[in-house]
Amino acid sequence: MAMVAMTSSEEEMTITKGPWTEEEDSLLYNYITLHGQGHWNSVASYTGLKRTGKSCRLRWLNYLRPNVRRGNISLQEQLLILHLHSRWGNRWSKIAEHLPGRTDNEIKNYWRTRVVKQAKQLKCDVNSKQFRDTLRFVWIPRMVERIQAQASSSSSSSSSWEGEPQTNAHSCGSSTLHVNPPSVSDSYNLPGAATAEQVNNNSNSNSNSSTLLTETDYSYTDIVAADFWTHENISFLQQQLADEL
DNA sequence: AATCCCAACAACCGCCGTCAC
């Protein structure tokens, strides 16, 4: 924790930076419990906290607020993040609205540490068509499969991923493969989360953006022809999906 | 055991929109 002296001539108050202590958390929590959210700049003067209003707000929203979910992001949540990001881009707060208990900060961190990392390892830009296609045609269908497998039965652990033809460079290159990814609403049932239909209704401002999960028939022909689909990249994706997703 | 590296997460910073005056 660092103390930063303000240059204000009126008050020689110092601003605390860095990680919050339990005592600070307690002060903030008790204040908001009594007075409610808002008026963040007055929190410091009421509580004696040497934090900025912004810092108090962030601490409350990302940590102290009730019902904040912490821990691993489930497959369903990952799928929803991928889907919503395809619609809205880096509008983390909007995406977070559809993941109850998750904060925009957490979703943003997830995207940067997982998804952007994958893009870097594949040596392509996270916003490139190639990478979007990767998400669209490989990651999401695979995640849907796994979610369905989880939901249907724990005993039926048959995964069609291993040796699946569409991820094999040799078979991909010579034939057209079609997959029919289920809709979002078919593939998961996240309590409190928006269905695909709700998402569509809420995203009328982005009607021309890509709609990952509403297409009914995907062809791999064009994709496998792209230079991006090197044997190394396909193998890498295969491994990543098998190991992590 | 020491150190290095990296992933994950927490927190800060700067910009922008809104609203009251």
Add this chain to the structure above:
DNA sequence: TGTGACGGCGGTTGTTGGGAT
């Protein structure tokens, strides 16, 4: 209408813990 305060958002950076060497 201009302006300043405030809150929200997204980008970025700092910290930390765990695994690898």
